[in-house]
Amino acid sequence: MGDRPERADATRNRLAILRATEELLERHGADHVSLDQVAAAAGVGKGTVFRRFGSRTGLFQELLADRAVLIGEAITTGPPPLGPGVPPKERLIAFLDALADLALRNLALISAHDRACADDKYQDPTYLRWHSHVTGLIAEARPDLDAEFVAHTLLACFDGDLVRHVTANGGRTRLTHSIHDLTLALLGQ
């Protein structure tokens, strides 16, 4: 394919946009971040943002994908318990712990991503990867359940608003404990 390498200025701008978006998300809430602001903060024109990311949704998807790279590698080729080689129950718990960690460290991004992908949540590559991983583990541990459905339900635990709401009173330990208990109850024992 004629996939020319990215031009130097394009690379510079792409990184500036991603960094600016993160910073704005951090500073203002998950809402209240318009693409005009992003463009201004990144020191580029609005057109540049849209040419590269296609849409608001695309921007947040790519940003989340970026933050999810490490987990993605860990579950496919990393060592146990995230990587293969342990019973599904342990592996699922390890994965959910990792996700909780990611969610807590990127709360604003998660919320913004949720809202931006409201329509086509089931098209987002990152979500799909997570979903298929969880589906596989559930199918293995509890073949009697509708693994796909349960996987969606489990991933719903990381909804930005829910995470914020739960940690707001109970802190991070409440979140991880609750998910832990929920998962064990689900998988039986």
Added chain:
Amino acid sequence: MGDRPERADATRNRLAILRATEELLERHGADHVSLDQVAAAAGVGKGTVFRRFGSRTGLFQELLADRAVLIGEAITTGPPPLGPGVPPKERLIAFLDALADLALRNLALISAHDRACADDKYQDPTYLRWHSHVTGLIAEARPDLDAEFVAHTLLACFDGDLVRHVTANGGRTRLTHSIHDLTLALLGQ
């Protein structure tokens, strides 16, 4: 309090707005329904919509509250298994079945409501009522779990997009069966 009764024209317009909203939701998808359209379809001015419902969110909340009245009565004062008088497990399953029914009959409304309440999901009176009901039943059946958290998770099964996605391949029976199985697994057999 000086709560004058609603003026006749106000009543007429309120009903027209609610009916128009339902019809537009039905016809077009959950998105693609602007309040300008609603006002036009109802044959009233835009100001009238906002005076009565306050905001887009308010409109969808009130519409959902309307559709949820019957279930609300059934769980507080109705006969078992929705009303009191049976073990929590049965009562929870009956409630979730009723919700699934409601969701399936009002899919577009549910989606629109979800999106409109994205910010303050935990302020919506209808959601709160459902949540506290489910929380109570779970606390009774499984005192070892974080009932509030699990209740949020269970109610996430009725996310408009998830319902659409699941019923799209598997139909209504897949939805109810999956929820059924999930609940039983959670409550321990």
Added chain:
DNA sequence: CATCCAAGCGGACTGTTGGTCCGCTTAATT
């Protein structure tokens, strides 16, 4: 029935935002 007035009305108007367009600039290649 005539009068009155506050509740109600409607639609023009505003501010914000996601997304588009197109003439100009520049990185990279020759």
Added chain:
DNA sequence: AATTAAGCGGACCAACAGTCCGCTTGGATG
């Protein structure tokens, strides 16, 4: 140095939530 397509930026557009205010009217009063 010349060439050219990839990239740029910001003016522009359309859609939408929400506000405002001068006009209308339901219904209460005498």
